[in-house]
Amino acid sequence: MSMKSGDRFKILAMVILVYLVVSFIGLKAFIIGQNDDQNYQVLQTPMGKVYIIDNPGWYGKWFATVWTYPRSVQEYFSASEEEGGTKDQSIRVTFNDGGTAQVSTMIRFQTPVSEEQRRKAHRDFSGNPENMINSIRAHMINCIKASGPLMSASEHQSARKAEFTQLVDNQLRDGLYEMRKVEKELKDRTDEKGEAITVFATEIVTDENGKPKIAQRSPLDEYGITILQFSVTGTEYDDMTRQQFDAKKKSFLAAEQSKAEREQEVQQRLMIVEKGLREKAEVEAIANKEMATATIKATQEKTVAETEASKKLEVAKLDKQEAETRAAKELEVAKLEKAAASEKAEAIRLLADAEQERIQKAGALTEEKKILAEIAARRDVDVAANLAKINVPRFIISGSAGGGNGGSVTSDLINIMLLKGSGLLDSQTDTVIPASAKIPAVEANNN
Numbered sequence: 001m002s003m004k005s006g007d008r009f010k011i012l013a014m015v016i017l018v019y020l021v022v023s024f025i026g027l028k029a030f031i032i033g034q035n036d037d038q039n040y041q042v043l044q045t046p047m048g049k050v051y052i053i054d055n056p057g058w059y060g061k062w063f064a065t066v067w068t069y070p071r072s073v074q075e076y077f078s079a080s081e082e083e084g085g086t087k088d089q090s091i092r093v094t095f096n097d098g099g100t101a102q103v104s105t106m107i108r109f110q111t112p113v114s115e116e117q118r119r120k121a122h123r124d125f126s127g128n129p130e131n132m133i134n135s136i137r138a139h140m141i142n143c144i145k146a147s148g149p150l151m152s153a154s155e156h157q158s159a160r161k162a163e164f165t166q167l168v169d170n171q172l173r174d175g176l177y178e179m180r181k182v183e184k185e186l187k188d189r190t191d192e193k194g195e196a197i198t199v200f201a202t203e204i205v206t207d208e209n210g211k212p213k214i215a216q217r218s219p220l221d222e223y224g225i226t227i228l229q230f231s232v233t234g235t236e237y238d239d240m241t242r243q244q245f246d247a248k249k250k251s252f253l254a255a256e257q258s259k260a261e262r263e264q265e266v267q268q269r270l271m272i273v274e275k276g277l278r279e280k281a282e283v284e285a286i287a288n289k290e291m292a293t294a295t296i297k298a299t300q301e302k303t304v305a306e307t308e309a310s311k312k313l314e315v316a317k318l319d320k321q322e323a324e325t326r327a328a329k330e331l332e333v334a335k336l337e338k339a340a341a342s343e344k345a346e347a348i349r350l351l352a353d354a355e356q357e358r359i360q361k362a363g364a365l366t367e368e369k370k371i372l373a374e375i376a377a378r379r380d381v382d383v384a385a386n387l388a389k390i391n392v393p394r395f396i397i398s399g400s401a402g403g404g405n406g407g408s409v410t411s412d413l414i415n416i417m418l419l420k421g422s423g424l425l426d427s428q429t430d431t432v433i434p435a436s437a438k439i440p441a442v443e444a445n446n447n
Contacts, residue, residue, distance in 0.1 A: 033061035035068075040111075042067045042122045052115045067127045069111055069118070075133055077140070078104035078233055090236070091144050096201035099153025099241035103144055104234035107172075109136060110226040117224035124223070132225075139219055140230075143171035146179065149202035153241045161232070169230045171218070178205040178215040345381075352377035 034057070035041050041053035045064040053059060053066075076083035079090035079102055090102040111132070112118045125131040147167040151160050171177060179202045204212045220227065356373055 031060060031062055033059050033064075033066055035059070038072075039068050039070055040118065042069070042118065042127070050119060052118055067122060069122075069129050072108065072110045072228065073129070073133060074106070074108040075137070076104075076106050076233070077137055078106070079236060080104060080234065083233060090234070091141050093144050093148040095151060095153040095156060096149045097152035097154065097244075099244065100238045101153065101156075101241065102236040103232055104236075105140065105144075106229070106231045106233050107136065107140060107227065108229040109220070110228055112224040114224060121223045121225075132223075135219065136225065140168070140172060142176060143168045146171065146176055146202075149179075150204070152201075153237060154244065156235075157237065161235070165230070165232045168232075169227070170212075172220065172227050172230055173218060174212075175214045175218040175221070176216040178213040179203065180205055349377070349381050352380055 033041070033043070033053070035053045035055065037056040043051040043053055043061060043064050043066050045051075045062070051064075077089040077091060079088045083104065083106070088102075090104045092100060093103050094100050111129075112121050121132060125135070147164055150167065151164065156164055182201055182203050207213055352373075356377060
């Protein structure tokens with residue numbers, strides 16, 4: 001069957017179209033270039049001019065050669081397959097006590113940012129980003145191996161891992177530090193004689209400001225490569241070093257057990273001391289309580305006694321004042337009564353004299369009557385005088401069978417007045433106390 005002219009035309013058109021598409025695709029790789037935002041590119045034209053493509057998107061390259069570099073790179077140099085792949089890329093480090101370890105690391109760095117440093121890195125690393133990564137790894141190995149002799153494996157394992165990581169990181173950024181060899185005693189390790197082992201170690205040389213001196217400038221600084229992150233992801237010590245750790249662990253365990261036993265003994269001793277102090281405090285508290293109770297009781301008794309004594313003193317003062325007042329009154333009464341008795345005796349004498357004078361004047365008496373009258377007068381005077389001189393009791397308690405009734409007291413007072421009137425009582429020296437009065441004692445004078 002022969003093809004129609006129309007079919008032949010369609011086939012020809014399709015062939016031409018496919019050719020054009022293939023030609024365009026083929027030419028596109030030489031004419032049009034593309035850059036992503038996470039990369040920058042170095043473009044070299046057929047005439048030898050070099051350009052840095054830093055912006056993302058399409059651009060015309062016109063048969064130029066293009067090298068692509070990532071803006072940042074993250075690499076693992078590890079013994080772990082999950083981190084470093086199938087090949088062990090961990091780095092061996094030797095410590096100052098002879099112990100060794102395989103150190104796994106991760107590093108993330110930023111590639112150059114200036115056009116001049118990018119072109120220099122492009123030339124020096126032959127346009128291959130892998131060469132840049134290998135150079136950084138080599139510098140990192142130098143930093144790790146230089147930091148290992150600064151400490152022993154035991155120190156690294158127990159307390160100085162962070163310091164080790166920081167030392168490597170600082171030397172990656174700044175350059176290798178200047179080091180010097182020193183002798184150092186390993187305090188946690190002894191020889192067969194029990195003496196500390198002395199080894200050669202390394203220490204960092206510092207300047208007058210205490211900052212480390214740089215012995216070799218970091219190659220990263222030359223190309224403007226910046227370390228964004230450095231981490232030690234794992235450390236695998238050799239068998240001998242692990243045995244050393246086990247022996248040290250056993251030694252530490254024994255030391256900790258001994259320390260715990262000492263602490264227990266100390267705690268028991270402190271408990272005994274504290275118990276004694278507590279018991280002493282309890283005894284002192286009880287004694288203080290008893291002493292406080294006795295003091296309060298004595299104070300109260302003293303206060304009560306002082307109050308009672310004060311009351312008794314006040315009562316005695318009042319009784320004394322009352323007795324003095326009563327005695328003064330009775331003394332005044334006695335004085336008045338004595339004066340009345342003297343006046344009465346004088347009146348009797350005057351009456352006798354008057355009677356005698358009257359008789360004499362009247363002339364009615366005989367001589368005998370005159371003599372009798374004189375005798376009677378003298379008698380009366382002598383009786384009054386002698387009565388006044390009689391020494392009667394100073395204190396007389398007067399009472400009657402009335403039992404203290406009002407009539408008995410009145411009778412007593414009348415009898416006292418009669419005694420005083422007759423001169424038997426001296427109103428100045430004698431005192432009469434009714435039986436109804438309360439007195440402590442009775443004094444009598446019978447002379």
